[in-house]
Amino acid sequence: MTIPSTSITDAVVAEHGLKPDEYQVLLKIMGREPNLTELGIFSVMWSEHCSYKSSKRWLKTLPTEAPHVIQGPGENAGVIDIGEGLAAIFKIESHNHPSFIEPYQGAATGVGGILRDVFTMGARPIANLNALRFGSPDHPKTRHLISGVVGGIGGYGNCIGVPTVAGEVNFHPAYDGNILVNAMTVGLAKTDKIFYSAAAGPGNAVVYVGAKTGRDGIHGATMASKEFDEDSEEKRPTVQVGDPFTEKLLLEACLELMAKDCIVAIQDMGAAGLTSSSVEMAGKGGLGIELDLDKVPVRETGMTAYEIMLSESQERMLMIIKPGTEAEARAVFDKWDLDFAVIGVLTETGNIVLKKDGDVQAEIPLDPLVDAAPEYDRPHTPTPPSPMIETAEIPAPGSLGEALATLLSCPDMASRRWIWEQYDSLVMGDTVIGPGGDAALVRIQDTKRALAVTVDCTPRYVVADPAVGGAQAVAETWRNICATGAKPLAVTNNLNFGNPERPAIMGQIVGAVQGMGEACRALDYPVISGNVSLYNETEGKPILPTPVIGGVGLLEDVADACTIALKSDGNALVVIGQRSDTVDGWLGASIYLREIAGREAGAPPPLDLVRERKAGDLIRSLIGNGAVAACHDISDGGLLVTVAEMALASGKLGADVAVPSAETAHGWCFGEDQGRYVVETADPDSVIARSEAAGVPAARIGQVQAGDQLTGNGVALISLSELKTKHEAWLPAYMAAGA
Amino acid sequence: MRSAIIVFPGSNRDRDMQLALRQASGQEPHMVWHKDTDMPEVDLIVVPGGFSYGDYLRAGAMGALSPAMRTVKERSGKGVPVLGVCNGFQILTEAGMLPGALMRNAGLKFICKQVHLRVESAQTVFTSGYAQGQVIRVPVAHNDGNYFADPDTLKHLEDRDLIAFRYVDAEGAESEGSNPNGSQMNIAGIYNESRTVLGLMPHPEDAIDPLHGGIEGKGLFHGLAQALN
Numbered sequence: 001m002t003i004p005s006t007s008i009t010d011a012v013v014a015e016h017g018l019k020p021d022e023y024q025v026l027l028k029i030m031g032r033e034p035n036l037t038e039l040g041i042f043s044v045m046w047s048e049h050c051s052y053k054s055s056k057r058w059l060k061t062l063p064t065e066a067p068h069v070i071q072g073p074g075e076n077a078g079v080i081d082i083g084e085g086l087a088a089i090f091k092i093e094s095h096n097h098p099s100f101i102e103p104y105q106g107a108a109t110g111v112g113g114i115l116r117d118v119f120t121m122g123a124r125p126i127a128n129l130n131a132l133r134f135g136s137p138d139h140p141k142t143r144h145l146i147s148g149v150v151g152g153i154g155g156y157g158n159c160i161g162v163p164t165v166a167g168e169v170n171f172h173p174a175y176d177g178n179i180l181v182n183a184m185t186v187g188l189a190k191t192d193k194i195f196y197s198a199a200a201g202p203g204n205a206v207v208y209v210g211a212k213t214g215r216d217g218i219h220g221a222t223m224a225s226k227e228f229d230e231d232s233e234e235k236r237p238t239v240q241v242g243d244p245f246t247e248k249l250l251l252e253a254c255l256e257l258m259a260k261d262c263i264v265a266i267q268d269m270g271a272a273g274l275t276s277s278s279v280e281m282a283g284k285g286g287l288g289i290e291l292d293l294d295k296v297p298v299r300e301t302g303m304t305a306y307e308i309m310l311s312e313s314q315e316r317m318l319m320i321i322k323p324g325t326e327a328e329a330r331a332v333f334d335k336w337d338l339d340f341a342v343i344g345v346l347t348e349t350g351n352i353v354l355k356k357d358g359d360v361q362a363e364i365p366l367d368p369l370v371d372a373a374p375e376y377d378r379p380h381t382p383t384p385p386s387p388m389i390e391t392a393e394i395p396a397p398g399s400l401g402e403a404l405a406t407l408l409s410c411p412d413m414a415s416r417r418w419i420w421e422q423y424d425s426l427v428m429g430d431t432v433i434g435p436g437g438d439a440a441l442v443r444i445q446d447t448k449r450a451l452a453v454t455v456d457c458t459p460r461y462v463v464a465d466p467a468v469g470g471a472q473a474v475a476e477t478w479r480n481i482c483a484t485g486a487k488p489l490a491v492t493n494n495l496n497f498g499n500p501e502r503p504a505i506m507g508q509i510v511g512a513v514q515g516m517g518e519a520c521r522a523l524d525y526p527v528i529s530g531n532v533s534l535y536n537e538t539e540g541k542p543i544l545p546t547p548v549i550g551g552v553g554l555l556e557d558v559a560d561a562c563t564i565a566l567k568s569d570g571n572a573l574v575v576i577g578q579r580s581d582t583v584d585g586w587l588g589a590s591i592y593l594r595e596i597a598g599r600e601a602g603a604p605p606p607l608d609l610v611r612e613r614k615a616g617d618l619i620r621s622l623i624g625n626g627a628v629a630a631c632h633d634i635s636d637g638g639l640l641v642t643v644a645e646m647a648l649a650s651g652k653l654g655a656d657v658a659v660p661s662a663e664t665a666h667g668w669c670f671g672e673d674q675g676r677y678v679v680e681t682a683d684p685d686s687v688i689a690r691s692e693a694a695g696v697p698a699a700r701i702g703q704v705q706a707g708d709q710l711t712g713n714g715v716a717l718i719s720l721s722e723l724k725t726k727h728e729a730w731l732p733a734y735m736a737a738g739a
Numbered sequence: 740m741r742s743a744i745i746v747f748p749g750s751n752r753d754r755d756m757q758l759a760l761r762q763a764s765g766q767e768p769h770m771v772w773h774k775d776t777d778m779p780e781v782d783l784i785v786v787p788g789g790f791s792y793g794d795y796l797r798a799g800a801m802g803a804l805s806p807a808m809r810t811v812k813e814r815s816g817k818g819v820p821v822l823g824v825c826n827g828f829q830i831l832t833e834a835g836m837l838p839g840a841l842m843r844n845a846g847l848k849f850i851c852k853q854v855h856l857r858v859e860s861a862q863t864v865f866t867s868g869y870a871q872g873q874v875i876r877v878p879v880a881h882n883d884g885n886y887f888a889d890p891d892t893l894k895h896l897e898d899r900d901l902i903a904f905r906y907v908d909a910e911g912a913e914s915e916g917s918n919p920n921g922s923q924m925n926i927a928g929i930y931n932e933s934r935t936v937l938g939l940m941p942h943p944e945d946a947i948d949p950l951h952g953g954i955e956g957k958g959l960f961h962g963l964a965q966a967l968n
Binding site for chain 1: 848
């Protein structure tokens with residue numbers, strides 16, 4: 001065979017992101033020097049992005065099983081059984097590095113990629129979510145990045161017609177040089193119509209469908225596995241360009257073909273494109289694969305085997321089809337005006353063989369390529385504990401009302417309306433609770449059921465204590481789902497961290513994964529899919545550790561759905577998860593401490609996972625019995641913020657809160673103690689009795705009142721109209737100031 | 740009421756519309772593929788929302804030239820009522836079936852939110868389910884909904900009572916704040932001369948179920964179903 005000669009120098013190896021010892025393993029596998037195409041294939045398959053080489057050892061410790069789990073990690077997305085013969089298929093994925101370089105396309109293709117991961121398994125996507133982290137609002141690039149990322153997410157999701165129903169956004173200088181764009185998709189399939197990626201049947205045809213292959217995105221996966229430096233902007237050509245219309249065609253064509261009996265296996269071409277899809281499909285099936293690259297539909301002439309294999313052009317899929325089904329399958333793609341090309345065949349050789357221009361251009365044994373992928377137990381140093389900060393050490397505000405307004409209008413808590421009004425949150429007609437609630441709620445057609453979906457992470461907790469922060473991110477999604485009345489079923493995680501080769505960062509990863517695992521086990525809430533994004537550093541400055549959790553829950557009867565908006569004058573407000581003699585609260589690592597006292601310090605509030613579970617179970621039962629009229633979990637900003645948000649959501653009702661007369665009242669109002677909910681009820685005695693019977697403390701803390709006022713013990717704190725104006729004003733004013 | 744929905748490859752509110760028509764008429768709408776010129780006999784044709792062929796060119800410009808739209812024009816010429824929603828409205832203006840054009844939103848951004856509309860004329864086949872001047876709450880979700888026409892056309896629309904819906908506030912008053920996209924004269928929807936073609940930007944089909952947070956879009960479909968039965 002003819003292998004084109006290219007001299008593989010140390011520099012070429014290094015450019016491909018392979019370490020010298022990794023290259024030695026490669027040489028051993030190949031038994032000879034690789035050519036450039038082969039080196040490129042190893043490079044992307046062994047990149048952090050594709051191989052999880054730094055995180056795998058720890059990811060394995062996460063619980064991934066439960067009776068309702070149909071498919072855990074390792075496929076394009078995870079699958080859970082939601083009853084009535086239906087499955088929810090979901091995953092979250094990062095597109096951080098591309099979005100920093102080219103925010104619109106980076107974010108758009110992030111959405112496109114995660115949508116494909118879900119519909120490639122046979123699901124129709126029914127909801128998109130996103131978790132975003134931007135740098136300081138004062139950083140000169142922040143506005144541009146927000147505008148581009150939001151535009152890109154909207155541009156893609158709106159066009160393809162999948163509602164963007166929930167998300168979260170934080171700002172912190174630690175993200176100045178590395179923003180985070182994590183996109184999650186939830187899809188719906190029949191349990192007997194789920195498609196997997198493991199190839200089967202030597203001799204079966206390998207089919208390429210979708211958009212043509214161009215030179216865009218070459219080496220995206222390798223880029224995503226390195227730190228940034230000042231030349232990062234030169235990497236713009238590695239960012240892919242999205243075409244949501246083509247993705248819509250691909251979605252409809254794939255679902256139409258899946259309704260027939262043609263497909264053996266299918267996988268989208270995401271990171272590392274044709275390389276990872278062909279290697280993973282054949283590898284999982286224990287087979288070989290032979291591709292004729294001359295048959296790959298290309299956008300431009302003169303593309304080399306290296307370019308075709310490493311291109312990350314979007315909106316493409318690879319399928320293995322059953323013998324004799326080619327004409328039937330082709331007709332579907334013809335209908336949708338998409339390319340359909342038989343580009344190869346499954347073999348029994350165990351090798352991937354690439355032919356082009358009549359020559360073999362690459363031949364690599366698949367098993368070692370996949371199995372010998374490096375796996376590191378990187379040195380890790382635990383994050384030193386942060387001190388506990390007493391409320392007495394933190395000054396009380398001049399006015400509780402003003403402090404409340406300051407919190408609700410600070411960058412991390414101000415209304416995100418400016419963002420979510422740019423997303424079509426209603427298309428498909430199934431959105432019951434859209435952006436602005438706890439979890440979003442999407443009804444399932446032809447059933448009474450609905451899925452509750454949310455994404456959460458509190459990086460300031462994670463940086464102070466990775467284990468507590470990792471567990472809290474899980475618990476927060478649990479709470480948000482329970483607060484709608486739905487039962488939390490499973491999560492997907494997106495681990496965003498700095499450079500794992502630094503022991504302190506590796507220590508954050510290890511801690512966060514341990515905390516996450518502990519919470520998932522305690523709550524019977526397994527991890528069924530996920531993504532890892534490391535090397536989020538610029539010039540040695542890492543991001544805050546940000547292990548984002550996407551949670552999915554099931555509400556059996558959508559008519560029971562509970563929202564955060566206050567409903568009726570005179571109803572009582574009860575805190576679930578707090579004792580009635582409480583006069584203080586946990587202000588360490590809180591929003592109050594940062595925004596009012598100007599300190600980022602202290603240990604985060606601890607979690608009691610046993611009580612967390614009891615409280616969540618209780619909340620669902622109260623909602624299911626119609627015992628509560630509104631429910632909102634207590635998170636950023638604490639109790640008073642929670643009550644204010646409930647009043648703002650009602651648009652017409654205020655509340656009176658019984659603020660204790662103690663020197664620690666600011667702790668009581670703004671402390672972020674975990675595992676708590678505020679509920680509105682007409683029968684507080686019964687709610688409190690039921691809580692106590694369930695082993696969860698509860699306390700009556702106020703009542704709903706007509707009018708425009710939030711009051712503390714009957715004394716005005718602030719008017720809702722003023723609070724609303726301030727809450728809504730910050731983001732639009734900030735964005736307009738840059739125009 | 741027998742109905743047909745034109746399905747472009749980029750249509751994405753075709754299913755929402757299907758649901759609304761099914762709910763109102765009790766009959767299954769025919770889904771007509773954009774490449775088809777055949778269409779069964781129907782009482783109503785709907786051009787739904789979405790991004791017809793991606794709309795990378797002007798929104799609706801290519802959709803207006805599709806094979807199915809030739810049939811829509813022909814049937815419309817024979818008096819079959821045609822409803823265009825969002826992208827459908829854009830396509831109907833591009834096809835010359837309605838006057839004016841939908842430009843990029845004045846805020847230059849996609850906008851998805853609940854708006855209030857005032858029913859300007861309840862005397863048509865489309866609006867018989869509403870009272871004259873009724874204010875309804877329905878969502879918008881579009882990037883190019885900024886209605887524009889020359890002064891003569893606008894005057895004509897107003898003189899001939901061809902403005903179907905206007906963006907107003909909850910009390911029914913026209914104001915700048917209630918206009919989500921910069922449309923001239925707060926126009927949200929218009930009729931053709933014979934009031935057999937209605938184009939509107941908002942999505943009544945996403946306000947037909949208490950779970951949508953409102954059912955005020957229902958009047959349109961139920962009115963149609965009654966009038967066309």
